[in-house]
Amino acid sequence: MRARTLVHGQAAPGPPERLIKGVVFAVLSAAVVIPFLTVFSTSVAPTEQISDAGGLVLFPRGLDLTAYEAIFSGGVVTRALAVSVFVTGVGTALSLFVSCLLAYAISRKHFVLGRPVLLVVLIGMLFSPGIIPVYLVVKQTGLLDSLWALIIPTMVSGFNVIVLRSFFQGIPDELTESATIDGASEWEIFSRIVMPLSKAVLAVIGLFYAVGYWNSFFSALLYIDDATKWPMQLVLRTYVVNDAAMGQADIGSERMPPQTSLQMAILVVSMVPILIIYPFLQRHFAKGVLTGAVKG
Template sequence: MIRSLKALVLAICCAAVIVPFFGIIATSLASREDVTRAGGFVMFPSGISFDAYEAILSGGVVTRATVVSLLVTVVGTALSLIATTLLAYGLSRRGTLLHRPLLAIVLLPLLFTPGIIPSYLIVKYLGLLDTYWSLILPVMVNAFNVIVLRAFFMELPQEVMDSARIDGAGDFAVLWRIVLPMSKAVLAVVALFYAVAYWNSFFGALLYINDTAKWPLQLVLRTYVVNQSELGVDQLGATELPPREAIQMAILVLSIIPVLLVYPFVQRHFTKGVLVGAVKG
């Protein structure tokens, strides 16, 4: 009885996730007649039409925003992973210069987050407004990810690193040849955290980017899907517009696809990386 109840609850939870997602994909592939007949949200289209995807990928604002999001995600994830790894490795070596003050500075944002106005003023003072760097530099290092990596580095066998130092290896050689190869699981998880955060971020662009040509995909999604703003022919670059609902759902699907493509390759490292990096002992 209990097993049947658990299976029922699990089935309901899965249906609550799968059914809306299926409806989004179906609506994005529906024709104008199907959308009109269903009143906007289509579950079972009579045929498959790629007009909405052709419209948003025809060189207009959505195509440009997708390229911006990909650029920010790739560059931001790479820089964040490098900075986080170096900082976490330095903090994991006890006795290094300013070890405790730097650790306190890293832990401080976990307790007190800066406000919007101070963040905006700093970005403006540094001359980063209306640049892609404003979407990367203010959030390049996440304190939680630093703590996870630091905890993992501290659990690595000290004897292996001491042997490398006896053989003449310096700190960077130990990090590159010993530490990083042993940390693939947790690095993959941290990279996934950063990539998803960069890809899904829209608030930074809303604050710092005034030029619509530099908008990332998530801000376009918020403007034209959540706020129900109209997308015209000049904004999409298409000669004929499909139904508005189909375009909105196609943009939503486009914003989800990269995460769905990347996650399966990282999933096998996910549980191991989080548990080993976050739990000591």
């Protein structure tokens, strides 16, 4: 029997092993891709085909954009999309800024309150204050029915702060010490040395924050009464959970598509921004996660 080819000192997998891996990979890929394809296909499928299929369609027989015309003509989805973009953009920027400042402070060895602040962050990860106390705080600070209520209460994540702290501690001390000798302030060290070296972990943490803000609907359900300030996910929940009659009345299109088509179209619109952003951050993702989580 001929010996297997060695790859990195180990025997290369044979044809049966490669076949099994290929089948498993194909099954997992199909499990991820088929739901997305079904959602998009149903949103553009003709009304008759949706009715014949009794709901979801995998391969549309034509292209019908009535659902997209309907949801964008009334302004409900457009307004909600603008709200979500604002909350996600501003919230992610503020969260990154505050989290980086906090993580950098507790990563510095000479910071006297480093351990007490770190203990507070860890306690915040383990124990949640609950819905009612947070609601009372939001109410007392005058944030009810304000878009800032969707940003400020969830601005800092303890987990993300710990990941950033671990990464900042991995930066060689020689860099910061030499900058201190040259007369650089802490802010200059933070902004000119630490931040440029942290692009990978910042991309990962920024993606975590952005996805959290974009997908959040429960905060809006608690704090926002004005329907004109609803984010995209709360509008989507209204169409999926409730009877779409109210949503269709708000849309006001002459020829209304089926409820299922409307739901799938709104779902597609809610997924597109994250799907567009992720490829630009994907190359930093694995590096940022490993660098922020492993010290050696």
